Amino acid sequence: MLNTPPQLADRLLRFFLSDDRREEVLGDLQEEYRWQVSQVGERRARWRYWRDVLGFIKPFAIRRRQVNDTQNYRRFANHSVTTFPNPIMLRNYFSIAFRQLWKNPLFSSLNIVGLTVGLAVSTFIALYVWHEFHYDRFEPFANRTYRIVSASKYGENEVSFPQLHHSFGSEVKRQIPEVEELVRFSNGFGDVILQSDQNHRFKETNIGYADASIIPVMGLKFLYGDAKTALSEPGRIILTRQLAEKYFGNQNPVGKSLVFDKHFPLTVSGVLDDLPTNSVIQFNGLVSLASMPKLGDRQRGIYENAGFLNTYLVLRPDARVHDIEKKLVTVKAGLKFIDMSANYFLEALPTLHLDGRGAPGDSRQSLYILLTVALVILTLAVINYISLTTARATKRSREVGIRKAVGGQRSELIGQFFLESFLTTTLAFGLSLALLQALFPWANHTLDLQMDNRVLAQGPYWGLMIGLWLICSLLAGGYPALLLSGFRPALVLKGSTNWRQSGAGVRRVFTTVQFTASIGLLICSLVLYTQMRFLRTKNLGLNRSQVVALQIDNEMLPQFTGLRNAVRQWAGEGNVATTNTRLFTNNIMTMFTKSEKTKKELMVNAIEVDRPFFDMMGIQWKNRPLGWEKGAITRDLTIYNQTLVNESGIKGNPLQQQAVSIGRSADGVVADFHVNSLHGAVSPMMLTVVSDTSRSILANGGYLLVRLNPHTDVPNALDQLKQIYDQAHPTVPFDYYFLDDAYNKLYAKEERLMRLFNGFTALTLLVACLGLLGLMTFSVEVRTKEIGVRKVLGASVTGIVVLLSKDFLKLVLLAMLIASPIAWWAMNQWLQSFAYKIDMAWWIFALAGGVAVAIALLTVSFQSIKAALMNPVKSLRSE
Amino acid sequence: MKRSYLGEFEEIVLLTVAVLELQGQAYGVAITHEIIEQTGRSVRLNQIHAALDRLEEKGMVKSEMGEPTAERGGRRKRLFTVTAYGRRTLQEIQEVRVSFWSRLLNPLNLTIIGG
Numbered sequence: 001m002l003n004t005p006p007q008l009a010d011r012l013l014r015f016f017l018s019d020d021r022r023e024e025v026l027g028d029l030q031e032e033y034r035w036q037v038s039q040v041g042e043r044r045a046r047w048r049y050w051r052d053v054l055g056f057i058k059p060f061a062i063r064r065r066q067v068n069d070t071q072n073y074r075r076f077a078n079h080s081v082t083t084f085p086n087p088i089m090l091r092n093y094f095s096i097a098f099r100q101l102w103k104n105p106l107f108s109s110l111n112i113v114g115l116t117v118g119l120a121v122s123t124f125i126a127l128y129v130w131h132e133f134h135y136d137r138f139e140p141f142a143n144r145t146y147r148i149v150s151a152s153k154y155g156e157n158e159v160s161f162p163q164l165h166h167s168f169g170s171e172v173k174r175q176i177p178e179v180e181e182l183v184r185f186s187n188g189f190g191d192v193i194l195q196s197d198q199n200h201r202f203k204e205t206n207i208g209y210a211d212a213s214i215i216p217v218m219g220l221k222f223l224y225g226d227a228k229t230a231l232s233e234p235g236r237i238i239l240t241r242q243l244a245e246k247y248f249g250n251q252n253p254v255g256k257s258l259v260f261d262k263h264f265p266l267t268v269s270g271v272l273d274d275l276p277t278n279s280v281i282q283f284n285g286l287v288s289l290a291s292m293p294k295l296g297d298r299q300r301g302i303y304e305n306a307g308f309l310n311t312y313l314v315l316r317p318d319a320r321v322h323d324i325e326k327k328l329v330t331v332k333a334g335l336k337f338i339d340m341s342a343n344y345f346l347e348a349l350p351t352l353h354l355d356g357r358g359a360p361g362d363s364r365q366s367l368y369i370l371l372t373v374a375l376v377i378l379t380l381a382v383i384n385y386i387s388l389t390t391a392r393a394t395k396r397s398r399e400v401g402i403r404k405a406v407g408g409q410r411s412e413l414i415g416q417f418f419l420e421s422f423l424t425t426t427l428a429f430g431l432s433l434a435l436l437q438a439l440f441p442w443a444n445h446t447l448d449l450q451m452d453n454r455v456l457a458q459g460p461y462w463g464l465m466i467g468l469w470l471i472c473s474l475l476a477g478g479y480p481a482l483l484l485s486g487f488r489p490a491l492v493l494k495g496s497t498n499w500r501q502s503g504a505g506v507r508r509v510f511t512t513v514q515f516t517a518s519i520g521l522l523i524c525s526l527v528l529y530t531q532m533r534f535l536r537t538k539n540l541g542l543n544r545s546q547v548v549a550l551q552i553d554n555e556m557l558p559q560f561t562g563l564r565n566a567v568r569q570w571a572g573e574g575n576v577a578t579t580n581t582r583l584f585t586n587n588i589m590t591m592f593t594k595s596e597k598t599k600k601e602l603m604v605n606a607i608e609v610d611r612p613f614f615d616m617m618g619i620q621w622k623n624r625p626l627g628w629e630k631g632a633i634t635r636d637l638t639i640y641n642q643t644l645v646n647e648s649g650i651k652g653n654p655l656q657q658q659a660v661s662i663g664r665s666a667d668g669v670v671a672d673f674h675v676n677s678l679h680g681a682v683s684p685m686m687l688t689v690v691s692d693t694s695r696s697i698l699a700n701g702g703y704l705l706v707r708l709n710p711h712t713d714v715p716n717a718l719d720q721l722k723q724i725y726d727q728a729h730p731t732v733p734f735d736y737y738f739l740d741d742a743y744n745k746l747y748a749k750e751e752r753l754m755r756l757f758n759g760f761t762a763l764t765l766l767v768a769c770l771g772l773l774g775l776m777t778f779s780v781e782v783r784t785k786e787i788g789v790r791k792v793l794g795a796s797v798t799g800i801v802v803l804l805s806k807d808f809l810k811l812v813l814l815a816m817l818i819a820s821p822i823a824w825w826a827m828n829q830w831l832q833s834f835a836y837k838i839d840m841a842w843w844i845f846a847l848a849g850g851v852a853v854a855i856a857l858l859t860v861s862f863q864s865i866k867a868a869l870m871n872p873v874k875s876l877r878s879e
Numbered sequence: 880m881k882r883s884y885l886g887e888f889e890e891i892v893l894l895t896v897a898v899l900e901l902q903g904q905a906y907g908v909a910i911t912h913e914i915i916e917q918t919g920r921s922v923r924l925n926q927i928h929a930a931l932d933r934l935e936e937k938g939m940v941k942s943e944m945g946e947p948t949a950e951r952g953g954r955r956k957r958l959f960t961v962t963a964y965g966r967r968t969l970q971e972i973q974e975v976r977v978s979f980w981s982r983l984l985n986p987l988n989l990t991i992i993g994g
Contacts, residue, residue, distance in 0.1 A: 021928075
């Protein structure tokens with residue numbers, strides 16, 4: 001072995017060196033090596049050999065010899081001269097590819113539709129997830145802007161409040177030198193009436209308050225007005241573009257006056273461009289915080305007494321978050337309205353949306369779930385393409401055979417099939433792009449997502465699309481290309497049948513995977529639907545159907561009695577009730593207290609109602625207060641609900657027991673009823689029943705509940721109600737909501753999830769069926785002759801249909817077995833978030849399986865019946 | 880007169896081919912060794928192959944496979960010969976140089992100044 005050069009180097013050289021140079025180069029290298037061995041010894045010769053080999057990694061050596069001298073033509077006898085990107089062959093590939101698409105419209109459209117839908121949907125989901133993950137990164141100081149959160153302990157529960165009193169922020173800024181900038185922001189309290197002139201008077205939500213520093217810190221962009229002074233003085237308001245157009249049309253509104261809450265004129269000092277959707281800072285208008293105490297009693301009351309401001313700090317770059325958090329505790333001393341036991345935390349601005357203490361804990365998880373679903377859909381679509389293409393391989397096997405026989409290289413065939421998949425995916429890609437652009441606003445609206453068209457103009461979107469496109473082309477093209485190009489020309493040209501088996505196993509796996517996914521999603525959809533139905537129909541302990549809640553402003557106190565009497569007259573005495581609470585929303589007053597008996601910390605909902613409330617809403621009594629039947633009550637009564645009685649450890653007759661530390665003992669007890677969503681159990685509740693003459697119920701505004709007759713024409717009834725209301729000289733426009741609607745809105749998130757899953761289920765089923773249809777068509781084509789022979793020998797139509805369908809049905813059944821436990825587990829997790837939930841009954845799984853089998857059968861039967869009915873003479877004659 | 884451009888290194892390789900082809904030895908290794916010997920440059924095999932490739936593309940040399948020899952592991956050599964076009968190009972280069980040299984009165988002075 002003394003004189004052999006390094007083998008590894010040789011192998012490397014063989015790998016990259018063009019075939020036609022191999023002999024001379026290897027020869028030269030070896031001759032040189034021998035000479036070097038004799039000159040400098042073997043060890044150094046080996047080194048030189050490596051150096052020389054590496055020296056050949058040059059474009060010229062990798063390329064074939066390019067010689068245009070015709071005299072040398074005979075040299076080419078030893079090797080082929082075609083190179084892959086050969087223009088003539090390329091043209092041939094294109095024309096073959098188009099012909100293939102054109103000649104098999106069914107297959108092509110199945111392929112393209114499947115891919116288009118898959119791409120469009122998964123891109124949409126990916127966009128949404130990307131949007132969710134990129135909240136608040138654009139602000140100029142985003143990496144050192146923090147929100148203060150105070151956390152206090154109530155018994156077992158730690159409750160965090162991001163809203164703080166205004167003095168806290170200013171003290172922090174004054175006392176802690178590391179705080180560079182302070183932004184206090186609130187997005188307002190409920191509705192506010194704005195008016196620019198007689199014709200432009202509307203009720204607005206999200207009219208917020210903020211320090212002037214919000215403009216530079218949150219990077220607000222102005223269309224009109226001066227960013228430096230826009231909020232620097234009291235009495236100024238900036239509007240978003242949308243709101244400005246609503247009141248002032250297209251003209252520049254800067255300097256114009258806008259009346260706030262009927263009495264308080266503000267000057268418009270700027271108009272903002274549309275706010276970025278990926279920010280937790282959302283508002284429609286912004287009033288300078290300094291003007292808040294001058295905007296009426298209510299606003300002043302809030303300003304002076306309430307913690308309502310999200311307080312953001314921009315820290316110096318060298319500040320340490322942990323140190324600042326410690327210092328915050330010392331700041332609180334000497335301030336009003338601050339819980340002395342509270343701890344303070346800083347949350348970085350970009351983390352607020354997903355990881356903030358106020359954010360729902362499962363938001364990250366649900367995004368990952370969505371991403372998984374997107375991936376599943378994309379995979380299904382790609383799988384579809386692969387299985388359809390390989391199934392059609394039989395048709396192409398002769399082409400492959402011929403190409404190979406006339407000298408086509410395997411690499412060329414691989415190139416050809418890649419090119420074809422590239423063409424198809426490009427077509428699908430283009431279509432999905434159009435689809436996405438067209439359906440984007442609609443999808444956002446239907447799914448209630450906070451995104452707008454601007455997302456489509458961003459770089460990451462295009463990056464994502466192109467990335468997906470390339471990956472899809474490669475994945476979808478890879479397997480067919482390798483499989484088809486591997487055919488043995490001698491076998492396929494002879495007509496040997498072994499190609500029928502090629503990839504059949506893989507296709508079977510693919511079909512199973514597709515149906516597993518669709519059956520799994522189908523089960524999820526069914527469980528979601530049943531749970532939602534359960535929530536809608538569950539007896540809440542009060543009758544919420546056909547109840548209108550009419551909002552009464554606190555300034556309407558003088559007119560209230562008259563209005564109520566008028567409504568009572570119109571709707572009937574027993575159909576009208578009053579409460580101070582917006583039922584079925586999260587704004588229910590809650591008291592924190594301690595039971596004296598059990599020493600348990602309690603969070604008690606406190607609601608004020610009038611006497612007719614109980615009968616009108618159909619609430620069941622456990623213990624009626626003494627003298628309830630006598631009619632009008634003379635003093636305020638305190639009513640507990642059953643849960644409060646239980647939680648506070650009262651035994652025996654509650655009416656004779658001492659109270660919990662709230663201080664008021666029970667005059668009566670009612671059965672539990674829900675005023676919030678069924679995610680949680682009924683919380684302890686204390687109702688105060690006030691007399692008709694009481695004013696306290698309207699202290700912060702209240703609601704007149706009116707039950708409409710079951711057969712009333714609702715729009716008409718609302719019109720009449722509005723007339724009655726308008727006759728009472730109201731201070732605010734007519735406003736109402738239906739308890740039913742409000743209750744349903746509590747499940748908006750679940751509703752959205754359900755709609756998403758319904759969509760996904762439909763999609764995966766569609767894709768799976770497209771695949772199945774393709775495979776069935778193929779399988780029937782292959783077995784035409786077999787079916788003919790069977791029919792001649794006396795097989796019945798049913799027999800043949802069963803024969804053809806059997807294989808696929810087995811796969812669907814297998815998919816069912818795999819999908820059921822997975823879906824059961826996933827949905828069980830989801831149901832844990834409800835205090836009241838359904839049991840997942842066997843019929844859900846049976847139904848999902850049944851539907852899947854039915855759809856699969858329908859898809860398959862389309863082809864199998866056609867095949868079974870075919871005249872055997874025809875299929876057997878054609879040779 | 881227009882002709883295709885020939886680099887200095889290419890010119891040397893072409894000349895070497897012209898010399899060695901008389902003995903039928905104008906192939907990679909032999910050319911490399913000859914150039915190293917004559918010019919003292921450190922030349923590597925891949926450079927010679929690249930230059931020969933370019934020369935062949937330009938049509939200055941042509942080549943054919945020779946007989947296999949044992950010292951090459953039984954592989955054949957690619958033997959190069961200079962084409963008529965290559966010869967003419969060499970001659971033209973030579974003529975251009977001679978005509979410039981002849982116009983210098985005292986070539987030695989130039990060497991001194993140049994040195």
